[in-house]
Amino acid sequence: MLLARACITAITAISLFTATAAAAPTAGGFDNGSFESPVLSARTFKVLYAGESIGPWQITSGAADLIGTGFWQATDGGQSVDLNAGEPATVAQTFTTVPGEAYTVTYSLAGNPAATPRIKTGKVLVDGQSVQEFSFDTTGKSFGAMGYVSQRLAFIARADTTTLAFASTTPSTPGGPVIDNVRVQRCNCGS
Known part of the structure; x- marks a missing residue:
């Protein structure tokens, strides 16, 4: 019942998704939500600039850090992305969708505690439109205890492809919001 209401809310407008999602098909072509490719050496990171990529994710502005396994805590796999590598970055991925269908996005959010x-602040964009702003307080956090929080939102696909982006709004600094475990699923409104 809650899931059905959440899907109805998502169908009427782009909105936050507040119910627990049942198993649903993954969005077509969406991949590398935990930033595991390319694989970095343990306990290292790599600065990536606009025009470079993390698998299917494109750095569309600024500079981001791809964080390797063991550098700090991740929520899925071993790698994650810091959306500030001296300047705020935007990372985006385009994937196949069905126009008019509702999709849910879940992701883990933390911040570089160093x-x-x-x-740390940022926003999520769908096809260039800001659909969610976020902030994360790194007080008391460490590389071994990042304090990730789960975030969720929903959107209605408007075309055969959709672009999902995460953008830092934290001023120029060597450490910003950290994202991991990004998942996109088609909303299963019949459950």
Whole structure:
């Protein structure tokens, strides 16, 4: 019942998704939501600039850090992405969708605890439209205990492909919001 109501809400407008999602098909072509490819050496990171990629993810502005296994805690697999590598970055992936269908996006959010400011901010965009703003307080967090929180939103596909993007709005700093475990699923409204 909650899932059906959440899907109805998503169908009427782009909105936050507040119910627990049942198993649903993954969006066509969406991949590397945990940033596991390319694989980095343990305990290292790589700075990537606009025009470079992390598998199917494109760095569309600024600079981001791909964080390797063991550098700090990840929520799925071993790698994650810091959306500030000296300047705010945007990372985006385009995947296949069915126009008019509802999709849910879940992701894990933290922040680089080694850099100021303590509060890391950013936003999620769907086809260039901001659909969710986020912030994360790194106070008391560490590389071994990042304090990830789960985030969720929903959108209605408007075309055969959709572009999902995560953008830092944290001012220029060597450490910003951290994302991991991004998942996109078609909303199963019949459950």
